[in-house]
Amino acid sequence: MHEECGVFGIHSGPETKQVTYAGLSDGGPARISSAQAVYLGLFALQHRGQESCGIAVSNAGVLRAERRMGLVSESFDAHTLAGLSGENAIGHVRYSTAGGSCIENCQPIIARYAKGRLAVAHNGNLRNADALRDELAQAGALFQTTADSELIAQLIVRERMNSRSIEEAVLRAMPHFRGAYSLLVLSPRKLVAARDPLGFRPLCIGKLDGRWVFSSETCGLDTAGAEFVRDVEPGEVVLINEAGELHSFRKNCPAAGARKAVCIFEYIYFARPDSVIDGIPVHVSRMKAGELLAAQSPVEADLVIPVPDSGIEAAVGYARAGGIPYGMGFVRNNYVGRTFIKPTQSERRKSIDVKLSPMAQSVAGKRLVMIDDSIVRGSTSANIIRALKNAGAKEVHVRISSPPIIAPCYFGTDIATREELISSRLSVEEIRREIGADSLDFLRIESLPLLLDPNAEAAANACCCDACFSDEYPV
Ligand code: SF4
Incomplete structure:
Protein backbone atom coordinates (compact mmCIF):
# COMPACT_ATOMS: atom_id res chain seq x y z
CA MET A 1 0.00 0.00 0.00
CA HIS A 2 1.08 3.49 -0.71
CA GLU A 3 0.64 6.40 1.58
CA GLU A 4 -1.42 9.28 0.45
CA CYS A 5 0.20 12.69 0.78
CA GLY A 6 1.42 15.03 3.47
CA VAL A 7 1.06 18.79 3.91
CA PHE A 8 2.88 21.31 6.06
CA GLY A 9 2.49 25.09 6.31
CA ILE A 10 3.61 28.10 8.32
CA HIS A 11 2.31 31.65 8.64
CA SER A 12 4.99 33.97 9.93
CA GLY A 13 2.90 37.09 10.27
CA PRO A 14 3.06 40.32 8.36
CA GLU A 15 6.79 40.93 8.42
CA THR A 16 8.77 38.21 10.15
CA LYS A 17 10.58 36.06 7.63
CA GLN A 18 12.59 34.00 10.07
CA VAL A 19 11.66 31.97 13.14
CA THR A 20 13.83 30.58 15.88
CA TYR A 21 14.43 26.88 15.52
CA ALA A 22 15.59 25.14 18.68
CA GLY A 23 15.93 21.69 17.17
CA LEU A 24 19.51 21.88 15.89
CA SER A 25 21.79 19.77 18.06
CA ASP A 26 25.09 21.31 17.06
CA GLY A 27 24.72 24.99 17.62
CA GLY A 28 21.74 25.80 19.80
CA PRO A 29 18.80 27.83 18.50
CA ALA A 30 19.04 28.99 14.92
CA ARG A 31 17.09 31.40 12.77
CA ILE A 32 15.37 29.63 9.89
CA SER A 33 13.14 30.87 7.11
CA SER A 34 9.55 29.77 6.58
CA ALA A 35 10.66 27.63 3.64
CA GLN A 36 13.26 25.94 5.85
CA ALA A 37 10.59 25.24 8.48
CA VAL A 38 8.40 23.66 5.79
CA TYR A 39 11.37 21.65 4.55
CA LEU A 40 11.88 20.21 8.05
CA GLY A 41 8.18 19.42 8.37
CA LEU A 42 8.04 17.73 4.97
CA PHE A 43 11.16 15.75 5.80
CA ALA A 44 9.31 14.23 8.78
CA LEU A 45 6.24 13.58 6.61
CA GLN A 46 8.23 11.84 3.88
CA HIS A 47 6.58 8.48 4.68
CA ARG A 48 3.30 9.97 3.37
CA GLY A 49 4.63 10.35 -0.16
CA GLN A 50 7.94 9.82 -1.87
CA GLU A 51 7.21 10.58 -5.52
CA SER A 52 7.40 14.33 -5.48
CA CYS A 53 7.49 17.34 -3.21
CA GLY A 54 7.06 21.07 -3.37
CA ILE A 55 7.15 24.30 -1.40
CA ALA A 56 5.19 27.48 -2.19
CA VAL A 57 5.97 30.79 -0.49
CA SER A 58 4.34 34.18 -0.35
CA ASN A 59 6.82 37.03 -0.26
CA ALA A 60 5.33 40.49 0.24
CA GLY A 61 2.16 39.27 -1.45
CA VAL A 62 3.85 37.48 -4.35
CA LEU A 63 3.40 33.70 -4.58
CA ARG A 64 5.89 31.31 -6.11
CA ALA A 65 6.61 27.60 -5.85
CA GLU A 66 9.38 25.07 -6.43
CA ARG A 67 8.25 21.52 -7.15
CA ARG A 68 10.39 18.49 -7.81
CA MET A 69 10.13 14.77 -8.45
CA GLY A 70 11.83 12.78 -5.68
CA LEU A 71 12.50 12.93 -1.97
CA VAL A 72 12.52 16.14 0.03
CA SER A 73 16.18 15.81 1.06
CA GLU A 74 17.24 15.23 -2.54
CA SER A 75 15.01 17.90 -4.06
CA PHE A 76 15.77 20.94 -1.92
CA ASP A 77 19.30 22.05 -1.19
CA ALA A 78 20.38 25.14 0.75
CA HIS A 79 20.58 27.18 -2.44
CA THR A 80 17.01 26.32 -3.51
CA LEU A 81 15.63 27.02 -0.05
CA ALA A 82 17.48 30.34 0.09
CA GLY A 83 15.71 31.29 -3.12
CA LEU A 84 12.34 30.64 -1.50
CA SER A 85 12.31 33.62 0.79
CA GLY A 86 8.93 34.73 2.07
CA GLU A 87 6.93 35.13 5.23
CA ASN A 88 4.37 32.37 4.68
CA ALA A 89 4.83 28.95 3.09
CA ILE A 90 3.12 25.64 2.45
CA GLY A 91 4.59 22.35 1.29
CA HIS A 92 3.50 18.96 0.05
CA VAL A 93 4.88 15.45 -0.31
CA ARG A 94 3.04 13.33 -2.83
CA TYR A 95 2.25 9.82 -3.76
CA SER A 96 -0.12 9.81 -6.71
CA THR A 97 -3.46 8.32 -5.72
CA ALA A 98 -5.32 10.37 -8.34
CA GLY A 99 -3.58 11.55 -11.51
CA GLY A 100 -0.27 10.32 -12.86
CA SER A 101 3.18 10.53 -11.35
CA CYS A 102 4.64 13.51 -13.23
CA ILE A 103 5.95 17.00 -12.55
CA GLU A 104 2.67 18.60 -13.76
CA ASN A 105 0.78 16.90 -10.93
CA CYS A 106 3.23 17.95 -8.21
CA GLN A 107 1.93 20.19 -5.48
CA PRO A 108 1.44 22.83 -4.19
CA ILE A 109 -0.69 23.78 -7.19
CA ILE A 110 -0.49 27.46 -8.04
CA ALA A 111 -3.71 28.91 -9.47
CA ARG A 112 -3.56 32.25 -11.29
CA TYR A 113 -6.92 33.99 -11.60
CA ALA A 114 -8.53 37.40 -11.89
CA LYS A 115 -8.05 38.33 -8.23
CA GLY A 116 -4.46 37.11 -7.98
CA ARG A 117 -2.85 33.81 -7.09
CA LEU A 118 -3.28 31.09 -4.54
CA ALA A 119 -1.45 27.86 -3.76
CA VAL A 120 -3.16 24.61 -2.74
CA ALA A 121 -1.71 21.52 -1.05
CA HIS A 122 -4.10 18.58 -0.69
CA ASN A 123 -4.05 15.26 1.13
CA GLY A 124 -6.88 12.88 0.25
CA ASN A 125 -9.03 11.88 -2.71
CA LEU A 126 -12.36 13.19 -3.94
CA ARG A 127 -15.01 10.55 -4.72
CA ASN A 128 -16.81 12.91 -7.12
CA ALA A 129 -13.71 14.02 -9.02
CA ASP A 130 -15.00 12.81 -12.41
CA ALA A 131 -18.30 14.63 -12.01
CA LEU A 132 -16.55 17.81 -10.87
CA ARG A 133 -14.11 17.64 -13.77
CA ASP A 134 -17.00 17.27 -16.24
CA GLU A 135 -18.89 20.14 -14.64
CA LEU A 136 -15.87 22.44 -14.72
CA ALA A 137 -14.98 21.41 -18.28
CA GLN A 138 -18.54 22.14 -19.44
CA ALA A 139 -18.15 25.59 -17.92
CA GLY A 140 -15.00 26.14 -19.99
CA ALA A 141 -12.30 25.30 -17.46
CA LEU A 142 -8.87 24.31 -18.77
CA PHE A 143 -6.83 21.80 -16.79
CA GLN A 144 -3.07 21.71 -16.40
CA THR A 145 -2.99 18.48 -14.39
CA THR A 146 -4.87 15.20 -14.08
CA ALA A 147 -4.95 15.39 -10.26
CA ASP A 148 -8.17 15.91 -8.31
CA SER A 149 -6.33 18.53 -6.26
CA GLU A 150 -6.56 20.89 -9.25
CA LEU A 151 -10.34 20.56 -9.11
CA ILE A 152 -10.21 21.76 -5.52
CA ALA A 153 -8.10 24.74 -6.56
CA GLN A 154 -10.43 25.54 -9.46
CA LEU A 155 -13.55 25.38 -7.32
CA ILE A 156 -12.01 27.59 -4.64
CA VAL A 157 -11.05 30.08 -7.35
CA ARG A 158 -14.58 29.96 -8.79
CA GLU A 159 -16.09 30.63 -5.37
CA ARG A 160 -13.50 33.32 -4.70
CA MET A 161 -14.92 35.38 -7.56
CA ASN A 162 -18.17 35.75 -5.59
CA SER A 163 -16.67 35.90 -2.09
CA ARG A 164 -15.21 38.68 -0.01
CA SER A 165 -12.28 36.61 1.21
CA ILE A 166 -10.30 33.45 0.58
CA GLU A 167 -11.68 31.84 3.74
CA GLU A 168 -15.24 32.48 2.56
CA ALA A 169 -14.34 30.92 -0.82
CA VAL A 170 -13.01 27.77 0.90
CA LEU A 171 -16.14 27.52 3.05
CA ARG A 172 -18.34 27.89 -0.03
CA ALA A 173 -16.32 25.38 -2.06
CA MET A 174 -16.32 22.63 0.56
CA PRO A 175 -19.91 21.42 -0.01
CA HIS A 176 -18.91 20.63 -3.63
CA PHE A 177 -16.28 18.12 -2.46
CA ARG A 178 -17.24 14.59 -1.56
CA GLY A 179 -14.52 12.47 -0.05
CA ALA A 180 -11.28 12.98 1.81
CA TYR A 181 -9.42 16.25 1.94
CA SER A 182 -7.08 17.91 4.35
CA LEU A 183 -6.11 21.16 2.68
CA LEU A 184 -3.73 24.06 3.00
CA VAL A 185 -4.51 27.13 0.90
CA LEU A 186 -1.99 29.97 0.73
CA SER A 187 -3.13 33.36 -0.52
CA PRO A 188 -0.75 36.31 -0.85
CA ARG A 189 -1.28 37.27 2.81
CA LYS A 190 -3.29 34.50 4.48
CA LEU A 191 -3.07 30.79 5.20
CA VAL A 192 -6.23 28.66 5.33
CA ALA A 193 -6.45 25.05 6.56
CA ALA A 194 -9.51 22.86 6.02
CA ARG A 195 -10.47 19.28 6.83
CA ASP A 196 -13.36 17.36 5.32
CA PRO A 197 -16.47 16.91 7.50
CA LEU A 198 -15.78 13.22 8.07
CA GLY A 199 -12.14 13.85 9.00
CA PHE A 200 -10.62 11.04 6.92
CA ARG A 201 -7.09 12.45 6.90
CA PRO A 202 -5.34 14.04 9.86
CA LEU A 203 -4.38 17.71 10.12
CA CYS A 204 -3.09 19.50 13.18
CA ILE A 205 -2.11 22.96 14.34
CA GLY A 206 1.07 23.94 16.13
CA LYS A 207 3.10 26.97 17.13
CA LEU A 208 6.70 27.61 16.24
CA ASP A 209 8.32 30.57 17.90
CA GLY A 210 4.94 32.32 18.07
CA ARG A 211 4.00 31.49 14.44
CA TRP A 212 1.12 29.24 13.44
CA VAL A 213 1.99 26.02 11.67
CA PHE A 214 -0.07 23.17 10.22
CA SER A 215 1.00 19.60 9.63
CA SER A 216 -0.58 16.36 8.44
CA GLU A 217 0.90 14.66 11.49
CA THR A 218 2.37 15.79 14.77
CA CYS A 219 5.73 14.26 13.80
CA GLY A 220 6.04 17.15 11.31
CA LEU A 221 5.56 19.66 14.14
CA ASP A 222 8.13 17.88 16.28
CA THR A 223 10.79 17.87 13.60
CA ALA A 224 10.19 21.51 12.72
CA GLY A 225 10.55 22.38 16.41
CA ALA A 226 6.89 23.39 16.82
CA GLU A 227 4.58 22.69 19.75
CA PHE A 228 1.30 20.89 19.17
CA VAL A 229 -1.74 23.10 19.82
CA ARG A 230 -4.72 21.05 18.61
CA ASP A 231 -6.16 19.11 15.68
CA VAL A 232 -8.17 20.78 12.95
CA GLU A 233 -11.68 19.44 13.58
CA PRO A 234 -13.52 17.53 10.86
CA GLY A 235 -15.36 20.12 8.76
CA GLU A 236 -13.44 23.03 10.29
CA VAL A 237 -11.79 25.84 8.35
CA VAL A 238 -8.97 27.61 10.16
CA LEU A 239 -7.75 30.98 8.93
CA ILE A 240 -4.48 32.70 9.83
CA ASN A 241 -5.06 36.28 8.73
CA GLU A 242 -2.68 39.02 7.59
CA ALA A 243 -1.89 39.92 11.20
CA GLY A 244 -1.08 36.32 12.13
CA GLU A 245 -4.34 35.82 14.10
CA LEU A 246 -6.17 32.49 14.10
CA HIS A 247 -9.90 32.33 13.35
CA SER A 248 -12.00 29.17 13.22
CA PHE A 249 -15.08 28.62 11.03
CA ARG A 250 -17.29 25.62 11.69
CA LYS A 251 -20.03 26.10 9.12
CA ASN A 252 -19.37 22.68 7.55
CA CYS A 253 -18.73 20.80 10.77
CA PRO A 254 -20.96 17.79 11.45
CA ALA A 255 -23.43 18.00 14.32
CA ALA A 256 -22.19 16.86 17.71
CA GLY A 257 -22.25 13.07 17.88
CA ALA A 258 -22.51 12.67 14.10
CA ARG A 259 -20.44 9.98 12.48
CA LYS A 260 -16.81 10.69 11.66
CA ALA A 261 -14.66 8.63 9.36
CA VAL A 262 -11.08 9.03 10.48
CA CYS A 263 -9.04 6.45 8.55
CA ILE A 264 -8.35 3.55 10.90
CA PHE A 265 -5.45 2.52 8.67
CA GLU A 266 -3.61 5.71 9.63
CA TYR A 267 -3.27 4.14 13.08
CA ILE A 268 -2.49 0.63 11.83
CA TYR A 269 0.02 1.44 9.12
CA PHE A 270 0.14 4.82 7.37
CA ALA A 271 1.03 7.31 10.08
CA ARG A 272 4.37 7.52 11.84
CA PRO A 273 4.29 5.78 15.23
CA ASP A 274 5.43 8.91 17.06
CA SER A 275 2.45 10.90 15.77
CA VAL A 276 -0.70 11.63 17.74
CA ILE A 277 -3.86 11.83 15.63
CA ASP A 278 -7.05 13.31 17.04
CA GLY A 279 -5.68 12.84 20.54
CA ILE A 280 -4.71 9.18 20.10
CA PRO A 281 -1.02 8.22 20.01
CA VAL A 282 -0.43 5.98 16.99
CA HIS A 283 2.03 3.73 18.81
CA VAL A 284 -0.50 3.13 21.60
CA SER A 285 -3.11 2.03 19.02
CA ARG A 286 -0.64 -0.35 17.45
CA MET A 287 0.35 -1.87 20.77
CA LYS A 288 -3.33 -2.28 21.61
CA ALA A 289 -3.83 -4.14 18.32
CA GLY A 290 -1.05 -6.55 19.34
CA GLU A 291 -2.56 -7.07 22.78
CA LEU A 292 -5.99 -7.76 21.29
CA LEU A 293 -4.45 -10.23 18.83
CA ALA A 294 -2.66 -12.07 21.64
CA ALA A 295 -5.94 -12.48 23.52
CA GLN A 296 -7.85 -13.45 20.38
CA SER A 297 -5.30 -15.77 18.85
CA PRO A 298 -2.64 -17.10 21.25
CA VAL A 299 0.24 -19.31 20.09
CA GLU A 300 2.78 -21.47 21.88
CA ALA A 301 5.99 -19.98 20.64
CA ASP A 302 9.56 -19.06 21.56
CA LEU A 303 9.83 -15.58 20.06
CA VAL A 304 7.58 -12.78 18.77
CA ILE A 305 9.14 -10.89 15.87
CA PRO A 306 7.81 -7.88 13.95
CA VAL A 307 7.91 -7.25 10.25
CA PRO A 308 9.66 -3.88 10.52
CA ASP A 309 8.81 -1.10 10.79
CA SER A 310 5.04 -0.82 11.08
CA GLY A 311 4.68 -4.22 12.79
CA ILE A 312 7.00 -3.32 15.68
CA GLU A 313 4.52 -1.81 18.17
CA ALA A 314 1.91 -4.53 17.56
CA ALA A 315 4.60 -7.17 18.10
CA VAL A 316 5.59 -5.53 21.40
CA GLY A 317 1.92 -5.57 22.44
CA TYR A 318 1.49 -9.20 21.41
CA ALA A 319 4.66 -10.30 23.21
CA ARG A 320 3.74 -8.43 26.38
CA ALA A 321 0.17 -9.71 26.49
CA GLY A 322 1.13 -13.22 25.41
CA GLY A 323 4.07 -13.57 27.80
CA ILE A 324 6.44 -14.50 24.96
CA PRO A 325 9.90 -12.95 24.51
CA TYR A 326 10.13 -10.21 21.88
CA GLY A 327 13.04 -10.04 19.47
CA MET A 328 14.13 -8.90 16.05
CA GLY A 329 13.89 -11.44 13.25
CA PHE A 330 14.87 -9.20 10.36
CA VAL A 331 17.38 -6.56 9.49
CA ARG A 332 15.77 -3.90 7.40
CA ASN A 333 17.73 -2.03 4.76
CA ASN A 334 16.36 1.49 4.94
CA TYR A 335 18.04 2.57 1.74
CA VAL A 336 15.48 0.84 -0.46
CA GLY A 337 12.23 2.74 -1.13
CA ARG A 338 9.10 1.59 0.67
CA THR A 339 8.22 -1.96 -0.30
CA PHE A 340 5.33 -1.08 -2.55
CA ILE A 341 6.84 1.91 -4.28
CA LYS A 342 7.76 -0.14 -7.34
CA PRO A 343 5.04 -0.12 -9.97
CA THR A 344 5.09 -3.75 -11.04
CA GLN A 345 4.82 -7.02 -9.15
CA SER A 346 8.26 -8.24 -10.28
CA GLU A 347 9.98 -5.01 -9.24
CA ARG A 348 8.13 -5.16 -5.93
CA ARG A 349 9.35 -8.67 -5.32
CA LYS A 350 12.93 -7.63 -6.02
CA SER A 351 12.74 -4.74 -3.60
CA ILE A 352 11.25 -7.00 -0.89
CA ASP A 353 14.13 -9.43 -1.28
CA VAL A 354 16.78 -6.81 -0.73
CA LYS A 355 14.92 -4.87 1.94
CA LEU A 356 14.38 -7.49 4.68
CA SER A 357 17.08 -9.96 5.64
CA PRO A 358 16.29 -12.63 8.24
CA MET A 359 18.60 -12.84 11.28
CA ALA A 360 19.54 -16.52 11.33
CA GLN A 361 21.15 -16.29 14.79
CA SER A 362 17.89 -15.03 16.23
CA VAL A 363 15.34 -17.27 14.48
CA ALA A 364 17.09 -20.62 13.86
CA GLY A 365 15.40 -23.53 15.63
CA LYS A 366 12.64 -21.32 17.06
CA ARG A 367 8.85 -21.32 16.92
CA LEU A 368 8.11 -17.76 15.79
CA VAL A 369 5.08 -15.51 15.94
CA MET A 370 5.55 -13.01 13.12
CA ILE A 371 3.49 -9.83 13.48
CA ASP A 372 2.68 -7.73 10.42
CA ASP A 373 0.28 -4.84 9.94
CA SER A 374 -1.56 -6.22 6.92
CA ILE A 375 -1.57 -8.66 4.03
CA VAL A 376 -2.32 -7.06 0.66
CA ARG A 377 -1.35 -9.36 -2.21
CA GLY A 378 0.34 -11.97 -0.06
CA SER A 379 3.62 -11.79 -1.97
CA THR A 380 5.53 -10.02 0.82
CA SER A 381 4.35 -12.49 3.46
CA ALA A 382 5.20 -15.52 1.32
CA ASN A 383 8.70 -14.20 0.60
CA ILE A 384 9.61 -13.37 4.17
CA ILE A 385 8.15 -16.59 5.60
CA ARG A 386 10.23 -18.53 3.07
CA ALA A 387 13.29 -16.49 4.08
CA LEU A 388 12.67 -17.20 7.79
CA LYS A 389 12.35 -20.93 7.15
CA ASN A 390 15.48 -20.89 5.01
CA ALA A 391 17.21 -19.24 7.96
CA GLY A 392 16.23 -22.19 10.19
CA ALA A 393 12.94 -21.12 11.82
CA LYS A 394 11.05 -24.21 13.06
CA GLU A 395 7.54 -22.72 12.82
CA VAL A 396 6.22 -19.37 11.59
CA HIS A 397 2.83 -18.35 12.98
CA VAL A 398 1.56 -15.17 11.35
CA ARG A 399 -0.64 -12.68 13.20
CA ILE A 400 -1.91 -9.59 11.40
CA SER A 401 -2.76 -6.45 13.36
CA SER A 402 -5.60 -5.52 11.00
CA PRO A 403 -8.59 -7.43 9.61
CA PRO A 404 -8.37 -8.91 6.09
CA ILE A 405 -8.33 -6.16 3.44
CA ILE A 406 -11.18 -7.00 1.09
CA ALA A 407 -11.94 -3.73 -0.69
CA PRO A 408 -10.09 -0.82 -2.30
CA CYS A 409 -9.74 2.63 -0.76
CA TYR A 410 -11.08 5.75 -2.50
CA PHE A 411 -10.01 8.23 0.14
CA GLY A 412 -6.39 8.97 -0.54
CA THR A 413 -4.49 5.71 -0.31
CA ASP A 414 -3.43 3.28 -2.95
CA ILE A 415 -4.79 -0.02 -1.69
CA ALA A 416 -4.76 -2.46 -4.60
CA THR A 417 -7.74 -3.33 -6.77
CA ARG A 418 -10.24 -5.83 -5.42
CA GLU A 419 -8.85 -8.54 -7.72
CA GLU A 420 -5.32 -8.03 -6.40
CA LEU A 421 -6.36 -8.24 -2.73
CA ILE A 422 -5.68 -11.78 -1.61
CA SER A 423 -8.30 -11.59 1.16
CA SER A 424 -11.04 -10.73 -1.33
CA ARG A 425 -10.33 -13.99 -3.20
CA LEU A 426 -9.22 -16.51 -0.60
CA SER A 427 -10.27 -17.68 2.86
CA VAL A 428 -7.90 -17.29 5.82
CA GLU A 429 -6.96 -20.98 5.55
CA GLU A 430 -6.31 -20.66 1.79
CA ILE A 431 -4.12 -17.61 2.42
CA ARG A 432 -2.22 -19.50 5.12
CA ARG A 433 -1.43 -22.24 2.62
CA GLU A 434 -0.53 -19.73 -0.11
CA ILE A 435 1.98 -17.85 2.07
CA GLY A 436 3.36 -20.99 3.73
CA ALA A 437 2.60 -20.05 7.36
CA ASP A 438 2.08 -22.64 10.09
CA SER A 439 -0.93 -20.69 11.32
CA LEU A 440 -2.53 -17.37 10.41
CA ASP A 441 -5.02 -15.02 12.03
CA PHE A 442 -6.16 -11.43 11.57
CA LEU A 443 -7.42 -8.88 14.09
CA ARG A 444 -11.21 -9.03 14.26
CA ILE A 445 -13.03 -6.13 12.62
CA GLU A 446 -15.09 -5.64 15.81
CA SER A 447 -11.83 -4.78 17.60
CA LEU A 448 -11.01 -1.77 15.41
CA PRO A 449 -12.85 0.88 17.47
CA LEU A 450 -10.83 -0.25 20.48
CA LEU A 451 -7.68 0.98 18.70
CA LEU A 452 -9.08 4.49 18.86
CA ASP A 453 -10.10 4.20 22.49
CA PRO A 454 -7.60 1.78 24.00
CA ASN A 455 -9.07 2.12 27.49
CA ALA A 456 -12.60 1.29 26.46
CA GLU A 457 -14.17 -2.09 27.10
CA ALA A 458 -16.19 -1.63 23.97
CA ALA A 459 -16.54 1.29 21.58
CA ALA A 460 -19.25 2.31 19.18
CA ASN A 461 -18.40 1.47 15.60
CA ALA A 462 -19.24 4.94 14.38
CA CYS A 463 -16.01 6.82 14.70
S1 SF4 B 1 -10.90 2.59 3.06
FE1 SF4 B 1 -9.32 1.88 4.54
S2 SF4 B 1 -7.46 3.03 3.98
FE2 SF4 B 1 -9.20 4.06 3.00
S3 SF4 B 1 -9.81 5.67 4.42
FE3 SF4 B 1 -11.07 3.88 4.89
S4 SF4 B 1 -9.90 2.77 6.49
FE4 SF4 B 1 -8.52 4.23 5.53
Missing part, protein backbone atom coordinates in the same frame (compact mmCIF):
# COMPACT_ATOMS: atom_id res chain seq x y z
CA CYS A 464 -13.79 5.59 11.91
CA CYS A 465 -13.67 4.51 8.30
CA ASP A 466 -13.02 0.79 7.99
CA ALA A 467 -14.23 0.43 4.40
CA CYS A 468 -11.22 -1.53 3.14
CA PHE A 469 -12.06 -4.18 5.77
CA SER A 470 -15.86 -3.98 5.76
CA ASP A 471 -16.63 -2.94 2.15
CA GLU A 472 -18.99 -0.34 3.64
CA TYR A 473 -18.02 3.12 2.48
CA PRO A 474 -18.84 6.24 4.49
CA VAL A 475 -19.14 8.30 1.27
